[in-house]
Amino acid sequence: MDIDYPSGLDPYAARQHLLHHTYSPLISVQASHNADLHIQRSLNNSNVSFLQFVKPYGNNARYSVPGQTFKITNTQLITKLYPSFPIRFELSLPELLSITRANSSQSQSQSASASSAKSSNASDSTLLPLFSISSLELLLKHRAKEKSEVDTAGDLDEDIYLNFFTKIITSNKLVPFETFNHPISQVFAIDFHNDTIDDLRKLIVDFRNFNFPKFFQIDDLLIHVFILYDPNVGESKDVIEFQNNVKKLLSVSSTLMAIPQGQIDLEGESAVSVTINENSTIEEDLQRISLSQGSESLKVSHSIDLMIKKRLYEYINKFIIPHMEKKIRVWDDSVLSPKKSITGRFFSVSKLFFNNNSNSNKSSPEPQSSSSSNSAASSFNYQENYYHKSSPEQTIRKLADWSLILKDFKYAYSTYDLIKKDYTNDKAWVYVASTQEICIVSLLLAQTQQSNQNPNLQEDSTPPPGASQQQPITSAVPDRNTFRKIRHDIIEPYCDNLLYTFKSRFNLRSYGIKALLVFVELLLCLSMHQNSSWWWNDLIEKYLFKCIDDFERHLVNGGQVIRALLFERLGYSFGKCVYLGQIETMRLVERRQREVKVEVEEGMYMNPHKIRNRDVHFSGLTKYKKSSLWYLLSIREWLELKNYKQVGYLIQNIQCSFNIKELTNQWYDRNDLLLGFAKRCLIEAKESDESKVGPDQNDQTQLEGT
Amino acid sequence: MSSYYFSIIGTKDNPLYELEFSSFKSSSPTPGQSQFSASVKEILPFVTHSALDIVEDATWSTNQFSLGRIDSFYGLVINAFITQGNIKFLLCYDTNTSAPGGGSGSGVGGVGGSGSGAGIVPGPGSGASSHALSSSSSSISGSKNDDNSIKQFFMEVNDLYVKCLLNPLYAVNDAIISPDFDLKVKVSAKKYL
Numbered sequence: 063m064d065i066d067y068p069s070g071l072d073p074y075a076a077r078q079h080l081l082h083h084t085y086s087p088l089i090s091v092q093a094s095h096n097a098d099l100h101i102q103r104s105l106n107n108s109n110v111s112f113l114q115f116v117k118p119y120g121n122n123a124r125y126s127v128p129g130q131t132f133k134i135t136n137t138q139l140i141t142k143l144y145p146s147f148p149i150r151f152e153l154s155l156p157e158l159l160s161i162t163r164a165n166s167s168q169s170q171s172q173s174a175s176a177s178s179a180k181s182s183n184a185s186d187s188t189l190l191p192l193f194s195i196s197s198l199e200l201l202l203k204h205r206a207k208e209k210s211e212v213d214t215a216g217d218l219d220e221d222i223y224l225n226f227f228t229k230i231i232t233s234n235k236l237v238p239f240e241t242f243n244h245p246i247s248q249v250f251a252i253d254f255h256n257d258t259i260d261d262l263r264k265l266i267v268d269f270r271n272f273n274f275p276k277f278f279q280i281d282d283l284l285i286h287v288f289i290l291y292d293p294n295v296g297e298s299k300d301v302i303e304f305q306n307n308v309k310k311l312l313s314v315s316s317t318l319m320a321i322p323q324g325q326i327d328l329e330g331e332s333a334v335s336v337t338i339n340e341n342s343t344i345e346e347d348l349q350r351i352s353l354s355q356g357s358e359s360l361k362v363s364h365s366i367d368l369m370i371k372k373r374l375y376e377y378i379n380k381f382i383i384p385h386m387e388k389k390i391r392v393w394d395d396s397v398l399s400p401k402k403s404i405t406g407r408f409f410s411v412s413k414l415f416f417n418n419n420s421n422s423n424k425s426s427p428e429p430q431s432s433s434s435s436n437s438a439a440s441s442f443n444y445q446e447n448y449y450h451k452s453s454p455e456q457t458i459r460k461l462a463d464w465s466l467i468l469k470d471f472k473y474a475y476s477t478y479d480l481i482k483k484d485y486t487n488d489k490a491w492v493y494v495a496s497t498q499e500i501c502i503v504s505l506l507l508a509q510t511q512q513s514n515q516n517p518n519l520q521e522d523s524t525p526p527p528g529a530s531q532q533q534p535i536t537s538a539v540p541d542r543n544t545f546r547k548i549r550h551d552i553i554e555p556y557c558d559n560l561l562y563t564f565k566s567r568f569n570l571r572s573y574g575i576k577a578l579l580v581f582v583e584l585l586l587c588l589s590m591h592q593n594s595s596w597w598w599n600d601l602i603e604k605y606l607f608k609c610i611d612d613f614e615r616h617l618v619n620g621g622q623v624i625r626a627l628l629f630e631r632l633g634y635s636f637g638k639c640v641y642l643g644q645i646e647t648m649r650l651v652e653r654r655q656r657e658v659k660v661e662v663e664e665g666m667y668m669n670p671h672k673i674r675n676r677d678v679h680f681s682g683l684t685k686y687k688k689s690s691l692w693y694l695l696s697i698r699e700w701l702e703l704k705n706y707k708q709v710g711y712l713i714q715n716i717q718c719s720f721n722i723k724e725l726t727n728q729w730y731d732r733n734d735l736l737l738g739f740a741k742r743c744l745i746e747a748k749e750s751d752e753s754k755v756g757p758d759q760n761d762q763t764q765l766e767g768t
Numbered sequence: 769m770s771s772y773y774f775s776i777i778g779t780k781d782n783p784l785y786e787l788e789f790s791s792f793k794s795s796s797p798t799p800g801q802s803q804f805s806a807s808v809k810e811i812l813p814f815v816t817h818s819a820l821d822i823v824e825d826a827t828w829s830t831n832q833f834s835l836g837r838i839d840s841f842y843g844l845v846i847n848a849f850i851t852q853g854n855i856k857f858l859l860c861y862d863t864n865t866s867a868p869g870g871g872s873g874s875g876v877g878g879v880g881g882s883g884s885g886a887g888i889v890p891g892p893g894s895g896a897s898s899h900a901l902s903s904s905s906s907s908i909s910g911s912k913n914d915d916n917s918i919k920q921f922f923m924e925v926n927d928l929y930v931k932c933l934l935n936p937l938y939a940v941n942d943a944i945i946s947p948d949f950d951l952k953v954k955v956s957a958k959k960y961l
Contacts, residue, residue, distance in 0.1 A: 671939070682824030687781075689842075690816035694811065726853075729783050729813060736810045 066387065066714035068637035068689060069632065071224045073586035081582060082148040083341055087382055087465055090245040091116065092154035094261060099289045103323045110360060111149060112251045112290075118360070119341040120149045127368075127375045135387055136470040137394050144469065147378055150341050152499070154235045156272045162598065180575050182255070188494065189447065192233055192572040195613060197344050199621035202226055203703075204586060206349055206623055222628050226332070227583065229344050230576050238277035239449035241460045242467070247284040247382055254291035254301055259311055259386040262287065266312065275441075276672060279451040282460070284385045285379070292323045305491065317377050319531045321366055334367040335359040364439050373394035386464050393461040396456045398414035442488045449493070455484055457724055459497070459654065466500070471508035477506060486731040497564035498556040499577045503553060506584035509540075510591050545597050553601070557581065578605045586635060595639040597605055599685070602635045626699035626708075631716060633692035641683040690716040697740050706747040710739060770799070770861050771802040772961060773812045776929065778941040779846045779855040781820055783813060784855070785944040785953075800958070816858045816915035819846045823856055833926075834919045851929065853940065856920050856932070862879070867873075921960040928952050 091110035093101075101112045119125050123146035132147040152158060205225055236243050264283065274280055287308055291301050301318060308316050337359045339347060348359075362370075368518075375510050449456040462477035478501045485493040496544035557577070564574040582605050589595035589602075610628050613621050693715050700708045713722050722741070725731050731738040776785040788802040788809075795932075804812065819839040826835045835848040849857040912954060932938055932949055 138960045680825070682828055684820070685821045688818045690815050691811070694814055698811075730817075734810060735813060737814070739810065 066636055068693070069716060070185060070634040070637075070715070071077075071221045071227070073216055073583050073590060074510075074512075076227055076583040077507070077587050077617050079228050080231055081507075082123060082146075083228055084233075085152070085242060086147075087149045087246040087285040087386070088234070088243055088247055089120070089149050089382075090154045090158065091151050091249045092265065092458045093250060093251035094265065095250040096251060096256035097288075097290050100253045100255075100321065100323065102294075103556075104321045105360065105362060105368065106324075107360070109326075113153065113368075114338055115253075115360065115362075116374075117151045118336045118338060120151045121340055122146050122371070122378070123377065124146055124340075125367075125371055127371045129689060130375055132379060133381065134383060134468050134470075136465070136468065137390060137473060140257055141535065147383070150234075151249075152245070154269070155236075155248065155274070155278075156269070158234060159238055159275070162190070168704050169335055178699050189568055189570055190235065191443050191570055192235065192576055193230065193344050193574075194571065195621065195624075197348055198226075198229060199617060199624055200621040201229065201344055201347055201351075202621075202627070206700075206703065207707065209535065209703045211401065223630060226624070227579060229347070230579055232341055236275070236278070236345060238456075238494045239490075241457075241463045244278055244460070245283060246386065246464075249286050249288055251288040251290060255295060255397050259304075259307055262308065263312060268313070275448075277456060279456070279460070282389060284381060285314050286381060286611070287314055288319055288373075289316055290321050293320040294322055305399075315381060317373050317381075322367055333361045333363055336362050337366070361391040384469070386468060390461055390468070390505055393457055396459060397457045398480075401458070401480070402452065429605070432726065437621050442490045442493075444489075446707065447490070447492055449490070454626070455481060455488070455490075455493070459493070462504075466504055471511065473506045475501060475504040475508060481705070491563045491567050495573075498560045499580075502553050502556055502577075503580060503584065504684070505548065506581070506588055508546070508614055509634065510587040514593065519521050522646055533623050540592070545594065549597065552626045557605070565612075571612055571616060577608055578609050578612075581605055582609075582631070582635070586638065590638060596641055599635065599639040603632065606632050622699050622703060626696045627693050628702075629699065630695035630712060633689045633696060633712075635746075636689035636692060637715065638687040638720075639689075641684045646680070658661075686718040691721040694736050694740075698736055701740055701743055706744060710744060712746070713740065769803050769865070770961075772957070773802070773804070773860040774925075775813065775816050775860075776925075776944065777816070777820065777858060779854050781817060782941065782943060783816075783847055783942040783943075784941065786825075786948070786956070787815060788812075788949070788952060789954065789957055789961075793961075797943070797960050800954075812860060815841050815844060816846065816860050819848065820856065821862075823848045823850060823858075834922055836915055836919075846923075847918045849919075849926065851926055853933070854928065855940075857925055859918055859921070878893070921956055924956040924960070925953055928956075941944070 091113045098111045101115050102108050102110060105115065118468050121571075122130065126146060131143045131145060133141055133143055134147075135141045152163075202222070202225070206222055209222060215279075220497060221273055231428045234243055248269065250262060250269075252262050253403060289301065289308070305318060337582065339350065340359055342350070350565045353550070439451050441455065441482050442448075443450070449459075458477060458481045462481065466474040466475065482494060482501065485497055561574045564570045570716070582602050584596045585602050585605075589598045606628055610625060613624050613628070693712050697709050697712050700706075700712065716722060716737075720730050720737060725738070725741055725745075729735075731741060733742075735738070771790045772788070774785075774787045774789070775783045778784045788804065789800050790802045792799050818841070822839045823835060826838055826848070833850055833852075835850060837845055837848040838848045843862055844860055845863050847859045847861075851857070928949055930946075932939070932944055932946065938944075
C-alpha cells in the first residue's frame with residue numbers, strides 16, 4: 063500500500079511547476095500579420111494567433127518529442143542531461159511593457175496620492191503588485207464552480223490548489239529587481255510566402271529602436287526568426303535560400319517551420335488537442351472567461367504538432383541553451399570573477415570606507431545618471447529603484463538568475479549570496495528582498511534535488527541512465543547542524559526581512575505572498591525528501607498563517623476559496639508530518655484505515671469489554687488529528703460555497719481520525735458539530751443529485767445514442 | 769471575559785464529559801454562561817481533539833501530570849492534564865480579554881466570526897501571533913496566574929474523577945452523566961476560574 067495519505071498536491075509537483083512556470087526562459091514573440099494569417103489558415107481557426115499557437119508547446123515536459131534530452135553544461139564544465147527544459151512564450155517586449163504601463167497609469171489615476179508631477183517615464187518605476195488578490199479569488203471561485211459542475215469523478219489532475227499555486231507563481235511582469243521575466247530571446251515569426259526580408263528588417267529595426275526601460279539590457283537578447291512556409295507551395299530550395307539570405311543580410315539565425323495550409327481534416331483521428339491556457343496569468347484567464355471563448359483547447363493536426371515540437375526542440379537545444387551558457391561564461395569571467403578576486407574585494411571595501419562622505423545622503427532620493435555607474439558611487443537609482451542595465455550589480459543578478467534557470471542551483475545560490483551584500487550596502491531594498499527570496503529558493507531547490515527515484519515524475523534533475531552520475535545532495539540526510547544553520551541563519555531571518563521590505567517599505571503584499579507560498583512548497587519537499595518534517599512543520603504552519611492573514615487583510619469579504627485552499631494545505635502539511643520511518647508509517651496508515659479486527663482463536667474466549675492496547679509506539683508521533691481539524695475547516699468553507707464535490711474529496715483526508723463511511727453514534731457525528739453537519743449535507747446532496755441527475759443522465763445517453 | 773470549554777477525553781479519544789462555562793469572576797448578565805459563538809461551538813470538540821496529538825507527544829517528554837499550556841488555535845488556548853489512567857483533561861479557553869494586547873496583532877481573534885459568517889476566521893493579526901508558541905510575553909504574569917489556577921482546577925477535577933471511577937457501576941470510557949459530578953465540577957470551576 064502506498065502512503066498516500068492525506069491526498070493532495072504532491073509538493074514535488076509544485077516544485078516542478080515552479081521550475082516550469084517561473085524559473086524558465088521567457089521568449090518574447092512578435093509575429094507578422096501574415097504569419098498570424100498563415101497559422102489561422104492552417105488550423106482552420108480564425109481566432110488564433112501565432113503566439114497562442116506556439117505558447118503551449120513551450121512546455122516541452124508536456125508536449126515532448128520522443129527521446130528528447132537537453133544537455134546543459136555549467137560553469138564548472140560539468141554536463142548534465144535533462145528530460146525537459148520548458149520555455150515560456152510571451153508577447154513581445156514592447157507589448158508587455160505597454161500592458162504594464164497601462165496598469166500603472168490606471169492604478170495611479172485611481173490613487174489620488176500619486177504625485178501629478180511624475181512624468182510618464184517615472185510612472186514605469188512605481189512598483190506594481192504581482193497580481194490582484196481579488197481577481198485571484200474571482201478566478202478560483204469560477205474554477206471551483208466549474209469543477210463541481212463538470213462531473214469528472216476522481217479526476218485529481220486538476221487539483222484546485224495546484225491551480226491556485228500555479229496562478230500565483232505565473233507572471234509576465236517585467237521588474238528591475240529580478241530578471242526571470244526579462245526575455246532571453248526575441249523571436250520574429252514571418253510568413254515566407256508573403257513577407258520579404260525588408261519586412262523582417264523593418265520589424266527588427268523597429269524593435270531595436272524601442273525605448274526600453276533603463277534596467278533592461280537588450281544586448282543579451284538572442285534575436286531569432288521563425289520562418290513559416292507551406293511545403294506544398296513552391297520549392298524547398300527557395301526557402302533555404304531565403305534562410306541563408308536572412309543569415310547573410312541581417313545576421314540573424316532562423317528556424318524553418320513547414321506548416322501546410324488548408325485541406326486538413328482536424329476532426330479526424332490525426333488531430334491533437336492542445337490546451338491554450340498554458341502559462342496564462344490570472345488576468346488573461348479572467349479575460350478569457352469574461353469573453354467566454356468556450357474552448358480551452360486548440361485542434362492541431364498531427365503532422366503540424368510533431369513538426370513544431372521538433373523545431374522547438376531544435377531551437378532550444380541549438381540556440382537558447384548555448385546562448386545562455388555562453389553569456390553566463392562571459393559574465394562569470396568579466397564581472398563575477400573580478401568581484402570575487404582579492405582586488406575586487408579590496409575595492410569594494412575601500413568603496414565602503416572611503417566613499418561614505420560623498421554618499422552620506424544616500425537615503426535621500428537622489429537620482430543618479432547612468433553615466434555614474436563606473437564611478438565609485440553606487441549606480442543605484444534611488445528614485446526609480448533600479449540599477450542601470452550595464453552596472454555589474456544588474457549583470458550579476460542576471461547571471462545568477464540564468465544559472466538558476468539552467469538548474470545550477472548551488473552556483474546560483476553562491477552568486478546571490480555574494481551580490482546580496484552589495485545591494486545591502488547600496489540600500490537597494492527591493493533588490494535585497496528579492497535576492498533574499500531567491501537565496502532561500504535556490505538553497506531549497508538545491509537541497510531537494512532528487513536522484514533517480516521517481517521516474518514517472520520526470521524530475522527535472524533526473525539524469526537519464528548512462529549520464530554522468532554527478533549527483534548533488536541525494537539521499538544523504540544533512541545533519542542537525544546543517545538544518546539548524548539553514549533554518550536559523552538563512553530562512554528565518556531572510557524571510558522576515560523580505561516580508562518587511564515587501565509589505566512595509568513598498569506595499570507589495572502580493573510579492574510577499576508569493577514568496578511565502580513558494581517557501582511552503584519547497585519546505586514540504588524538503589521535509590518529505592529528507593524525512594525531516596519535525597524541523598520544518600512549525601515553520602510551514604507559520605508561513606501559511608501569514609499568508610492567510612495577508613489575504614484576509616486584503617479582501618474585505620475574506621476570500622473564501624483562498625482560505626479554504628490554504629486550510630487544506632495546512633491539513634496536508636500536518637498530515638505529512640510523521641516522525642516515523644516509511645515502513646512504520648505504512649503500517650500505521652494501514653492500521654488506521656482498516657478497522658482493527660482482533661482475531662479470536664478457536665476455543666478461546668475474548669473479553670470484548672477489555673480495553674485494548676493503544677498503539678503506543680505511534681502515539682504522539684503523528685499529527686493526523688491536527689490535520690483533520692484543518693481539513694474540517696476547509697470543508698466548512700466549501701460547504702458554505704455549496705461545493706459538495708470538493709467536500710467529498712476533502713473528507714477522504716480525515717479518515718485516519720474519524721469514521722467517514724457512515725453516520726455513527728460517535729461524538730463527532732453529533733448534529734451540532736461540524737463533521738456531523740457536513741456528513742448530513744453530503745448525504746442530502748447525494749440524494750438530491752441522484753434524484754435530479756438520474757433523468758438527466760438518461761437524456762444524455764439518449765443524445766449520444768442518436 | 770473568558771469562556772471555557774472543558775472536556776474529559778477517554779482512552780479512545782472519545783469525550784466522556786463536556787462543559788462550557790465562562791469565568792465567574794467577571795460581571796456579565798448571566799454569570800457562568802459561555803460566550804462562544806455558534807461557529808466556534810461547532811468545532812470546539814475538534815479543536816480539543818486535535819490537541820491530543822500534542823498531548824500524546826508531550827507525554828513522552830515530561831513526568832508531570834499537568835502539561836500546562838500545550839496548544840493554541842486562533843486565539844483559543846488549550847491546557848491539558850493527563851491522569852494515571854491515560855484519561856486527558858483538556859481546557860480550551862479564549863484569550864481575547866484575559867490576555868490584553870497579546871502579541872503584535874492585538875490578538876483580536878476571529879472568534880465571533882468575520883462578516884461572511886465563516887466562523888473561526890483569523891482576525892487581523894491573530895493567526896500568526898497567537899500561534900507562536902511563545903506568544904504574548906506581555907501577559908506572562910497573568911497567564912502564569914491562570915496556569916496555576918487551571919492546574920488547581922485540574923487537580924480537583926482529578927479527585928472527582930477518581931471518585932467517579934471508584935463507583936462499581938462505572939466503567940472506564942463511559943460517559944460521565946452523574947449530576948453530582950457535574951455540580952461539583954461547576955463548583956470548582958467557579959472557585960478557580
